[in-house]
Amino acid sequence: MTADDNSNTNSNNSNQNIKNILDSLHSLERTVFPHLKTISVVSELAKKTELKQVETMRAIQLLEQKGVLTLSAKAKEVVELDTNGEQYVKTGLPETRALKAIDAGASTMPEVEEKAGLSKQEVGVSIGQLKSSDFIEMSHGKLTITAVGKAALDNPSLAEKLLMKLPCSKSDLSETELSTLKNLQKRKNIVKLSAIKDWEFSLTEFGNEFASQTLSSEAPIESLTPEMIKDGSWQGKTFRRYDVSIDVPIASLGRRHPMVESNNVLRDVFVEMGFKEMEGPIVESEFWCFDALWIPQDHPARDDQDTFFLDGDADVPEEYVSKVKEMHEVGIKRSHTPKDGFSNDITKRRILRTHSTATTFRTLKELGELQKQGKDINGKYFYCAHNFRNEAIDATHLAEFFQAEGFIVGDDLSLGDLMGFVKEYYAKLGIDKIRFKPTFNPYTEPSMEAHYYDEKMGKWYALINSGVFREENLKPFGLENKRIIAWGMGATRVASLLSGAKNLRSLTGYTCDFEWLRTRPNMTRDIVQKVPTESAENKPRKKFEDVTGKVEDF
Amino acid sequence: MVYVYAKLSDLNRYIGKDLTLDEVKDTLADMGMDTKGETYEDSDKSQTNPEIKIEITSEKVDMVSIVGIARAIRFYRGIQTEIPKYNLGKSGMKLIVKDTAKKSRPKTVAALVKDVPMTEEFLNEMIEVQEKIHDSFGRGRKKAAIGIYPMDEIEFPITYGAEDPKDILFQPLEAESEMDGHQILEQHDTGKKFAHLLKDMALYPVFRDNKGKVLSMPPIINSIETGRVTSEHKDLFIECSGFNITHLDNVMKVLITTFMDMGCKAESLEVEYPEDNNQGKTYELNLESYEETVNLDYINSLIGINIDTEKVKELASKVMFNIKSINEETKDIVFEVPCYRCDIWHDSDVADDIARAYGYNNIVPTFPNVSSVGGTLPFSQFKERVSDSLVKMGFLELYTYMLTSSEIQYGKMNLEEKEHIKITGSAEQGINMTRTMILPEVLTSFRINRRNKFPQKVFENGFTIQFDESKDTGAKNASHLCCAISDPNADFTQIKEALDTVLKLEQVSFQVKEVRDSDYPFLISGRKAEVMVNEKVVGFVGELHPEILGNFSLQVPTAVFEIDLDLINN
Numbered sequence A: 001m002t003a004d005d006n007s008n009t010n011s012n013n014s015n016q017n018i019k020n021i022l023d024s025l026h027s028l029e030r031t032v033f034p035h036l037k038t039i040s041v042v043s044e045l046a047k048k049t050e051l052k053q054v055e056t057m058r059a060i061q062l063l064e065q066k067g068v069l070t071l072s073a074k075a076k077e078v079v080e081l082d083t084n085g086e087q088y089v090k091t092g093l094p095e096t097r098a099l100k101a102i103d104a105g106a107s108t109m110p111e112v113e114e115k116a117g118l119s120k121q122e123v124g125v126s127i128g129q130l131k132s133s134d135f136i137e138m139s140h141g142k143l144t145i146t147a148v149g150k151a152a153l154d155n156p157s158l159a160e161k162l163l164m165k166l167p168c169s170k171s172d173l174s175e176t177e178l179s180t181l182k183n184l185q186k187r188k189n190i191v192k193l194s195a196i197k198d199w200e201f202s203l204t205e206f207g208n209e210f211a212s213q214t215l216s217s218e219a220p221i222e223s224l225t226p227e228m229i230k231d232g233s234w235q236g237k238t239f240r241r242y243d244v245s246i247d248v249p250i251a252s253l254g255r256r257h258p259m260v261e262s263n264n265v266l267r268d269v270f271v272e273m274g275f276k277e278m279e280g281p282i283v284e285s286e287f288w289c290f291d292a293l294w295i296p297q298d299h300p301a302r303d304d305q306d307t308f309f310l311d312g313d314a315d316v317p318e319e320y321v322s323k324v325k326e327m328h329e330v331g332i333k334r335s336h337t338p339k340d341g342f343s344n345d346i347t348k349r350r351i352l353r354t355h356s357t358a359t360t361f362r363t364l365k366e367l368g369e370l371q372k373q374g375k376d377i378n379g380k381y382f383y384c385a386h387n388f389r390n391e392a393i394d395a396t397h398l399a400e401f402f403q404a405e406g407f408i409v410g411d412d413l414s415l416g417d418l419m420g421f422v423k424e425y426y427a428k429l430g431i432d433k434i435r436f437k438p439t440f441n442p443y444t445e446p447s448m449e450a451h452y453y454d455e456k457m458g459k460w461y462a463l464i465n466s467g468v469f470r471e472e473n474l475k476p477f478g479l480e481n482k483r484i485i486a487w488g489m490g491a492t493r494v495a496s497l498l499s500g501a502k503n504l505r506s507l508t509g510y511t512c513d514f515e516w517l518r519t520r521p522n523m524t525r526d527i528v529q530k531v532p533t534e535s536a537e538n539k540p541r542k543k544f545e546d547v548t549g550k551v552e553d554f
Numbered sequence B: 001m002v003y004v005y006a007k008l009s010d011l012n013r014y015i016g017k018d019l020t021l022d023e024v025k026d027t028l029a030d031m032g033m034d035t036k037g038e039t040y041e042d043s044d045k046s047q048t049n050p051e052i053k054i055e056i057t058s059e060k061v062d063m064v065s066i067v068g069i070a071r072a073i074r075f076y077r078g079i080q081t082e083i084p085k086y087n088l089g090k091s092g093m094k095l096i097v098k099d100t101a102k103k104s105r106p107k108t109v110a111a112l113v114k115d116v117p118m119t120e121e122f123l124n125e126m127i128e129v130q131e132k133i134h135d136s137f138g139r140g141r142k143k144a145a146i147g148i149y150p151m152d153e154i155e156f157p158i159t160y161g162a163e164d165p166k167d168i169l170f171q172p173l174e175a176e177s178e179m180d181g182h183q184i185l186e187q188h189d190t191g192k193k194f195a196h197l198l199k200d201m202a203l204y205p206v207f208r209d210n211k212g213k214v215l216s217m218p219p220i221i222n223s224i225e226t227g228r229v230t231s232e233h234k235d236l237f238i239e240c241s242g243f244n245i246t247h248l249d250n251v252m253k254v255l256i257t258t259f260m261d262m263g264c265k266a267e268s269l270e271v272e273y274p275e276d277n278n279q280g281k282t283y284e285l286n287l288e289s290y291e292e293t294v295n296l297d298y299i300n301s302l303i304g305i306n307i308d309t310e311k312v313k314e315l316a317s318k319v320m321f322n323i324k325s326i327n328e329e330t331k332d333i334v335f336e337v338p339c340y341r342c343d344i345w346h347d348s349d350v351a352d353d354i355a356r357a358y359g360y361n362n363i364v365p366t367f368p369n370v371s372s373v374g375g376t377l378p379f380s381q382f383k384e385r386v387s388d389s390l391v392k393m394g395f396l397e398l399y400t401y402m403l404t405s406s407e408i409q410y411g412k413m414n415l416e417e418k419e420h421i422k423i424t425g426s427a428e429q430g431i432n433m434t435r436t437m438i439l440p441e442v443l444t445s446f447r448i449n450r451r452n453k454f455p456q457k458v459f460e461n462g463f464t465i466q467f468d469e470s471k472d473t474g475a476k477n478a479s480h481l482c483c484a485i486s487d488p489n490a491d492f493t494q495i496k497e498a499l500d501t502v503l504k505l506e507q508v509s510f511q512v513k514e515v516r517d518s519d520y521p522f523l524i525s526g527r528k529a530e531v532m533v534n535e536k537v538v539g540f541v542g543e544l545h546p547e548i549l550g551n552f553s554l555q556v557p558t559a560v561f562e563i564d565l566d567l568i569n570n
Helices: A003-011 A014-023 A027-035 A042-049 A053-065 A083-091 A094-103 A109-116 A120-132 A147-154 A158-165 A175-186 A205-211 A226-231 A258-272 A318-329 A344-348 A357-372 A415-428 A471-477 A491-499 A514-519 B008-015 B021-031 B066-076 B099-103 B120-135 B181-187 B189-197 B245-261 B296-303 B309-319 B347-358 B378-392 B406-411 B439-448 B492-505 B546-551 B565-569
Strands: A069-081 A136-139 A142-145 A191-203 A283-285 A309-313 A349-352 A379-388 A400-410 A434-441 A444-454 A459-469 A483-490 A543-545 A551-553 B002-007 B051-056 B088-097 B107-114 B144-150 B158-163 B204-208 B214-217 B236-242 B265-277 B280-283 B290-295 B322-327 B332-337 B456-467 B475-486 B511-514 B523-533 B536-544 B558-564
Touching: A014 A205, A027 A042, A027 A053, A042 A053, A042 A191, A053 A069, A053 A191, A069 A083, A083 A158, A094 A109, A094 A120, A094 A142, A094 A147, A109 A120, A120 A136, A142 A147, A158 A175, A175 A191, A191 A205, A258 A379, A258 A400, A258 A415, A258 A491, A318 A344, A318 A471, A344 A349, A357 A379, A357 A400, A357 A471, A357 A483, A400 A415, A400 A491, A415 A434, A415 A444, A415 A459, A415 A483, A415 B296, A434 A459, A434 B021, A434 B347, A444 B347, A483 A491, B002 B008, B002 B066, B002 B120, B008 B021, B008 B051, B008 B066, B021 B051, B021 B066, B066 B120, B066 B245, B066 B309, B088 B107, B099 B158, B107 B245, B120 B144, B120 B245, B144 B214, B144 B245, B158 B236, B181 B189, B236 B245, B245 B265, B290 B296, B290 B347, B296 B309, B296 B347, B309 B322, B309 B332, B309 B347, B378 B456, B378 B475, B378 B492, B378 B565, B406 B439, B439 B456, B439 B475, B439 B558, B475 B492, B475 B565, B492 B523, B492 B536, B492 B558, B523 B558, B536 B546, B536 B565, B558 B565
Parallel strands: B088 B158, B088 B265
Antiparallel strands: A069 A191, A136 A142, A283 A349, A309 A349, A379 A400, A400 A483, A434 A444, A444 A459, A459 A483, A543 A551, B002 B051, B107 B236, B107 B265, B144 B236, B158 B204, B204 B214, B265 B280, B290 B332, B322 B332, B456 B475, B475 B558, B511 B523, B523 B536, B536 B558
């Protein structure tokens, strides 16, 4: 509670406030209530109320939450009975028992042993002690009690008095008791000292007023039972008032994964805008992933560092391969077009799909064939796809990631149309400030990046890459009569923005923290509204051995 | 990506005007070039001469130098409007390509650069351009390798051929003594770095002068005697070797015009081939502009603007085009394009340049006039329903990786290996396959989360990769649903309840059949079963064997099922 809250409380009807709190007291609080003004140490309160220490503590903490008192730790040394000590408190100390036995007529060591029920050793020690205190004397081999001894029998010894008093705080002992304690400590297992933490509390101003009230004689109903409802025994009674503002743990609910949830957001936006879903294989040929896209066979993106190459060849559609090959070697218009080499062996190689544009081109082939059959193929298509890149995994790099991609087939679509569409798409994600920048992609011309402005970060970010497919890309599939605008974005990046998880390894993969998955805030569509939340990734990191056995900080 | 680091003062010197940093950055952005990362070498923004890191997109070979960038900025900002005439003299010198050349790097082109205003700075700039071209368009010297030699030290004609590496004897740059071709690749630092470009060849390429002195062994290294350029030299012989004469010609045009823009003169020489190559029997550099005819209506319709011929004239020079003629009737425009522009492959490339000149952010966005009905695939809808059922039952969805190791997929599961996609050369250690089963990945996730609270009820609805001969790539994305309950009380009944619920809600008729003790060794005998749909096995259900729990360092009983959704959906 802040100071403001307090003043607020005071300005309210304070009597009503006190009454409400009285009605909300838990049975434990009710038990300690009468002693709040007289006792200020938790352990003492426990002793007084005969509650267990934990119960007393619970009651005090509840009262603290209500602003009745403030609690502070108090460290102290406590003297307690040890095993023998506990025994002696019940039966008396061996020397007292020996003295009693002698008083009752035992005059030899074995007699004392028998009468007092002590061991031989105990008798030995006791006799020695009694002698030195002049409680007994020995004459003609017989033990007899002295007058001093007789007198001592009437009163418990200092040691016994001390034992009766335990457990207690060492600081509460007198000088004499302390010296007795010193002697007892020399003996086996009679007392033990331990440092324990006790708790002290003091009433607040409000608490003083509160503690002066009288409790209703009848305890309020703690919980309503079906029986009470049936027999009406609740009537005329009050229910204990609850602290309704109390924090409770979040429910153990099932949730979608943020990566999937985010993909579903993108999917929904696509569907709302009239897009149909596509699908294609993860294990791809270089033909569909690169060659069909007019990416030269010696392009750096096709290096081992970026692509997972697999063994074995894929079947490629020969008819289209030869058309694509012609585009690589001759091109469409100029005599000085690239004339890059084209190997049929390379085009067949199998890889893990590096981008979903591979599937876009499979779809273009289908569309080309449909057009040949006289069908109208204008339309919109999308895919949120799993792609792979040969990268070492860290906070900002993943070897597998998602890409959302869409394209529109039309008759005279333009760069302006692409801008219009991208603008709408961004708007659906809560983005309104955008700008366009020309860029280069091997398979689109014009090619365009669409940046958005994040007010909170005060920065521009590039999220969408896009363009108009080149004629070199469309011609092999018989689509050169069409204009196709296309764009794609990193869906993993979108998921990280929408979920607030900055570290990609806490967002995807087996490294995800279940607790975060369970308790993370619901996802909205607003990319720029999102402030990174206190998420699992901000917790102190556990160390774990990952797949390879090396220790990773995650 | 190629990055050019340019001091603002150097850039401005070539631009011929004192532009501010922001002016330079904005102009580059409009042209499509990113200025990346830290703009300043040190973060002191007040410094008057910042260094800019410029990312050059791969098609702009003519912009991989400060000179090239400055030239483009000069046009874009209207400081220059006429494309320059490059006067190339004819030297009458010769480079003779021998028949043997086709056995190694078959092609070369060459030219002479004269009256070089040589300074230490100029020399560095020259080497910088050379290296940037090697790194980008040259594909690490494979596609194009440039050699520069002082003319003072060599005697024409020069020959280019391929020889036995043992016979290629010379003292290379940065070496103490003479070495042969083999020794260079094995012992010389530069040789070792580029050895992969030659090592499979029986003969290595070599340039020799008229006296037989070795000039260089491309694409590796020059001779110290004939191929070391210093600030003393005024006239240079420049060659570029590779496989495709068109590529090499492009490089040479960029290189020579760049040097000429830096104040040099240049002359061509005749490269004589033993037989016809793509451009005839001889090659000789030509720096004349070329023509491109593009229709204005096409430009307007592709870009989504409506500009007239007057406007095109104005815009063309911003992107280094001049207009030769315009047919006002047909709207055909003949553009004059400088020789160094090797990024014009199609009308769309011209149109895009006009769009860049117009300014992308000046184009009015329009909404495409294509009507369509959207929708997801029926199978996606099925998968979504299944996931939602599990979420409603309190299961947490996971998304683990498809890339994994055989140790996790088979080793820890006590399973024999089966057909799977093998991965080699992964940058991430430990990855050697794509998963065939989701369960082992889910168990790995349990291990990471073993200190989180229980019960842990999770599922993953994701892909595995399975062999499939009927597919063109021999493999298919197979959708699996894996579900697991980890809890001190987890048992067969609980997991079967989840399985039955999922399938019954989808109205799938299925049986759960007992299996032999030897099947599914990762499950406890007597508490494991197969899930059958249409007489076909579609998955398994059971309690995880304690040995497997141990393998994954798990200490809590776990019950699981995994089913193939493709099989169920069919």
